[in-house]
Amino acid sequence: MAETLIQFGILGCAEVARKVSRAITLAPNATLYAVGSRSLEKATRFATANGFPPSAKIYGSYEAVLDDPNVDAVYMPLPTSLHLKWAVLAAEKEKHVLLEKPAALNVAELDQILEACESNGVQFMDGSMWLHHxxxxxxxxxxxxxxxxxxxxxxxxxxxxxxxxxxxxxxxxxxxxxxxxxxxxxxxxxxxxxxxxxxxxxxxxxxxxxxxxxxxxxxxxxxxxxxxxxxxxxxxxxxxxxxxxxxxxxxxxxxxxxxxxxxxxxxxxxxxxxxxxxxxxxxxxxxxxxxxxxxxxxxxTNLPQDALMVREFSGLVADIKRNGSKPEQKWPTISRKTQLVLDAVKAALERGL
Missing domain, CATH: 3.30.360.10 (Dihydrodipicolinate Reductase; domain 2)
Known part of the structure; x- marks a missing residue:
């Protein structure tokens, strides 16, 4: 059976998004479908510079990407302070969430993101590429x-x-x-x-x-x-x-x-x-x-680790779409434990001032 092709939207044009855009292109079960930025001009330049197909949708806002019914999943290379707002909104619009690390400013924020993903049945994964090599x-x-x-x-x-x-x-x-x-x-x-x-x-x-x-x-x-x-x-x-x-x-x-x-x-x-x-x-x-x-x-390996991450994520998304499977909890669990320790380190550093 042919692999289900997961259509990605990218929210933001940060430098790391160039790497993940290439990874989406290389992954056999994913495709670049849309990109959104705070300006249409910036999104257009990004799509042109990073090999988006001519059919790709170019949007001048993040909301437009999330409102596109053909977007299956979103990759978010946004500043950490914006993760809570946009990851929750993406989950509420039933878009699967590949979120750049750090996942949140603290575990309380991450819990809100994970709750939104779980309640809407969407897959969550952070962008720690090395885990997929x-x-x-x-x-x-x-x-x-x-x-x-x-x-x-x-x-x-x-x-x-x-x-x-x-x-x-x-x-x-x-x-x-x-x-x-x-x-x-x-x-x-x-x-x-x-x-x-x-x-x-x-x-x-x-x-x-x-x-x-x-x-x-x-x-x-x-x-x-x-x-x-x-x-x-x-x-x-x-x-x-x-x-x-x-x-x-x-x-x-x-x-x-x-x-x-x-x-x-x-x-x-x-x-x-x-x-x-x-x-x-x-x-x-x-x-x-x-x-x-x-x-x-x-x-x-025949694929770089960033493409392996996209392939893993897209496979989980495809299983949810095709078979009605539950999202894999391994990845949100790892993210949450990492965030918990990060919070504890931050508190220890502040105590030492």
Whole structure:
């Protein structure tokens, strides 16, 4: 049976929407159907620059996209402060919601979004692309193997990049009225998500802010970190920053094994990636070398991870449309747990001021 083609509308013309527009084009079960911006001219320029088909609908408002009966799902790369309004409205108009991260300013807002999606029977997913790469599933296999990895003891996660002066002054991610979570919401979301992934989404019992928190002139976070602690004693630490060289590392340490990946958010290559796994590593005599060197595990894919995300989302939407299935709860559950920890980190950072 032929795949159901899901028709996407895009709300907003942010830079990340260029990437997801391409992903929708590459996904075999999705198509670019409409784009809406606050001006028709901007939407037209975006559609022309990003390969929208000639038949695509171009709208000068977000409402027009949501009012189009042929739009099955919407991708929203809007500032976080606008997520509550537009995601709820999309759900009420029975459009499935692919929402850029961070999902909301806080878990109270996210709960309203998720309630609207659930009550209207639409699928929700946030835009954490790395979760959909086959490497992620392979890493989970290793972390779940008691013979190779053992029991989880600690996680370290880091996502930083060196923003230029224009970004630090003018980007929406440093504007308190648009993205008040700053670096914590933008790249910290990934760090927290990676830690929860490694911990099989068990929530920590406490959060401690690390020193060195940095705010810009408007009071928005540009660099921060925290430690998370669980009841059983395992710990995790993360750092995120707009003020340091590009780094996207995760290290997961168990009693028997160690996993390391250096490009977990955006792979160095789209078609071939790897992670390192060390099992019962130890030194040789006189500490002259390793008895067992960590091994590299290569994972290949025919589609980039953003297209894999769109394919996964569109498949869930198609199942709802075609078979009357219930929305998959895995993805909203992951988003909510990530948001809960993000809220706790933010509170810890504020207590430390």
């Amino acid at each position: 086959p490497r992620t599933a392979k890493m989970k296999e290793f972390l779940s193997d008691p013979q190779r990895f053992g029991q989880l003891k600690s996680v370290q996660s880091c996502f930083t990049f060196l923003a230029d002066s224009d970004f630090l002054e003018n980007d929406i991610r440093v504007k308190p009225d648009l993205d008040a979570l700053g670096v914590l919401g933008d790249v910290g979301w990934y760090c927290i998500g990676a830690i929860l992934f490694a911990a099989d989404y068990e929530l920590p019992k406490s959060v401690i802010a690390l020193p060195g928190t940095v705010f810009n002139k408007a009071g928005v976070l540009t660099s921060c970190g925290a430690s998370l602690i669980w009841e059983d004693g395992k710990v995790a630490t993360f750092n995120c920053s707009f003020e340091a060289n590009l780094t996207m590392n995760v290290t997961v340490i168990g009693t028997k094994g160690t996993l390391q990946v250096h490009d977990f958010v955006i792979p160095f290559k789209e078609d071939s990636v790897s992670f390192s796994a060390g099992i019962e590593s130890w030194f040789n005599e006189l500490v002259t070398g390793w008895r067992t060197m960590p091994s590299e595990h290569v994972v290949t």
